[in-house]
Amino acid sequence: KAGVTQTPRYLIKTRGQQVTLSCSPISGHRSVSWYQQTPGQGLQFLFEYFSETQRNKGNFPGRFSGRQFSNSRSEMNVSTLELGDSALYLCASSLAAGGGVNTEAFFGQGTRLTVV
Amino acid sequence: AQKVTQAQTEISVVEKEDVTLDCVYETRDTTYYLFWYKQPPSGELVFLIRRNSFDEQNEISGRYSWNFQKSTSSFNFTITASQVVDSAVYFCALSDLSAGNKLTFGGGTRVLVKP
Numbered sequence: 552k553a554g555v556t557q558t559p560r561y562l563i564k565t566r567g568q569q570v571t572l573s574c575s576p577i578s579g580h581r582s583v584s585w586y587q588q589t590p591g592q593g594l595q596f597l598f599e600y601f602s603e604t605q606r607n608k609g610n611f612p613g614r615f616s617g618r619q620f621s622n623s624r625s626e627m628n629v630s631t632l633e634l635g636d637s638a639l640y641l642c643a644s645s646l647a648a649g650g651g652v653n654t655e656a657f658f659g660q661g662t663r664l665t666v667v
Numbered sequence: 668a669q670k671v672t673q674a675q676t677e678i679s680v681v682e683k684e685d686v687t688l689d690c691v692y693e694t695r696d697t698t699y700y701l702f703w704y705k706q707p708p709s710g711e712l713v714f715l716i717r718r719n720s721f722d723e724q725n726e727i728s729g730r731y732s733w734n735f736q737k738s739t740s741s742f743n744f745t746i747t748a749s750q751v752v753d754s755a756v757y758f759c760a761l762s763d764l765s766a767g768n769k770l771t772f773g774g775g776t777r778v779l780v781k782p
Contacts, residue, residue, distance in 0.1 A: 582768050594758065594772040607767050639710060645768050656770060658704070658712035 553578065555644050555659035563665045569630040572662045576623050576644030582606075583625040584656065585617060588639040597640075600625055601647075632666045639663050669694050671761050673773035680749050681781050688744045688776045690759030696720075699763035701735065701742045702770065706756040715757075718742065749780045 556575040564570050576583050584607075585597040596609040600619035617627040623644075629636055640663075643656035670693040680686050692701065699720045704712040716726065718735050726733045730750075734743045746753050756777045760770040 584768055584770075586770075593774050594770075596769045596771070599768050601768075607769050609769070641710075641712065643712075643768075643770075655714060655717055656702075656768060657714060660709060660711040663710070 555642055555657055557640075557642050557659035557662050559662060560660065561663050561665075563667060564632050565667055566632055566634060568632050569628060570632060570664060571626050571628045572640055572642075572664070574625045574627075574642030574644075574659060576625070576642075577657055580644040580646050580657075581623050582645040582647060583619055583623065584643045584645070585625070585627050586641045586643065587611075588641060588661070589637075594641070597627065629664075634666050637664060637666045669761050669763060669766065669771040671759050671771055671773035673759055673776050675776045676774065677777040677779065679779045679781065682751060683748050686746050686749050686753075686778060686780075688746075688757050688759075688778070690742045690744065690773060692740050692742065692759070692761045694761060694763050696763035696765060699761060702760040702762070703733070703742075703744050704758045704760060706758060706775070708755070712758065715744075746778070749778075751780050751782055754778060754780045 558573045582601045584599040586594050588594045598617050599607040603619045614630045619625045639661045641661045642659045645656050672691045678686055701718045703715040706712050723735050730747045732745045756775045758775045759773040762770050
């Protein structure tokens with residue numbers, strides 16, 4: 552079956568702009584999580600959505616937001632972009648909400664965002 | 668608070684050598700899950716293994732093996748007879764019941780296998 556699809560793969564934006572990234576999870580998976588990967592901070596959890604509800608949120612400013620649609624596809628939005636937002640943004644899909652045996656997460660190839 | 672430490676930032680080996688990646692974790696929960704992921708240059712994280720805190724059996728999958736020791740809070744990963752295709756960054760991660768699907772990652776270990 553198809554894996555996790557993230558679009559676009561690459562993006563260049565200017566400081567102050569906003570950006571929306573998209574993630575389509577594996578068919579049947581209802582949980583989507585987002586991570587930011589930078590050379591300095593490594594992989595950091597942004598947030599998790601399950602059944603259109605945000606279940607968990609990492610330690611990021613309010614400029615970072617997300618949502619999930621009824622078909623489980625998710626988007627994340629970053630407003631007022633800063634140079635430090637340049638990163639690889641990875642989306643992960645899981646079969647169910649966490650805490651149980653279905654915590655296996657499958658990742659997409661990511662969206663590489665460059666802010667200039 | 669959860670924490671995962673991968674002390675080795677980079678390991679370089681010659682093809683066919685064995686390589687062991689260390690992972691030490693911290694959590695207050697008694698129920699938790701440990702993971703290893705591989706990140707090739709293409710960027711996606713490839714799932715390798717998941718263990719729960721109640722299963723300390725070591726596991727072997729082909730050239731990969733994992734050693735889970737709760738007494739030392741370690742979950743080490745060994746690649747036997749390494750190949751050039753094993754060159755990648757490997758991440759250890761932790762998830763506990765209170766964190767749901769949130770994964771806390773270590774800093775990663777870059778493995779370079781030279782022919």
